[in-house]
Amino acid sequence: MLFSQGCWWGPTAIKVPPIKPQKATEAAFSQYDMSSDGVLDEKELALAPSLRDGMRSLDKDHDGRLSQEELVERLEKWLEGGVGVMPLRCVITVKGRPLGGAQVKLVPEEFLGGAIQPATGTTSSLGMARMSIDKSHLPKDMQRIPVVHQGFYRVEITHPSLQIPPKFNVESTLGLEASFERGRNIISFNL
Secondary structure, eight states, X not given: OTTTOOOTTSOOOOOOOOXXXXXXXXXXXXXXOTTOSSEEOHHHHTTOHHHHHTHHHHOTTXXXXXXXXXXXXXXXXXXXXXXXXXXXXXXXXXXXXXXXXXXXXXXXXGGGTTOSOOEEEEOOTTSEXXXXXXXXXXXXXXXXXXXXXXXXXXXXXXXXXXXXXXXXXXXXXXXXXXXXXXXXXXXXXXO
16 A cells, blocks of 8 residues: 555655544534434435445445444544555546546535545546645655545536536535545546
């Protein structure tokens, strides 16, 4: 794990962001559990696109709902895994065609309590953006390597000359779980 463990010949180790699993879970359920029943159902998950995106790894009992215990377990797994940052690319297409010049922003979910940093990237002519947190949050020897924190993010996509509907930016319905062990380091969004 190049980005999670320091060694004398490799990059500086980056600590796992200090997410507090129980506190973050309580904040998430306070924000999204409209029925106050201790689980997030399909309607409530629609309000939290990043959690909806993560359901494959979150929903351990496969009932289509997210319990507080399932979210706490997931956040604890991130901490135990020791991964500080990971590479992530976003591919943006419009009607199946690559969109160059799009600005992609990953906005950390509020319930994570500011423990993770936002990440940004601009798509190439192939529609691919290498996402990265601001280099000021990285050790000097890693400032040229585009990486993000593991986390739950709302995705905002804008373009300098193309009108992109609000559901993809200011009123974003896009979300993602960036997680090293899920094996997804390329995420695609078709607008």
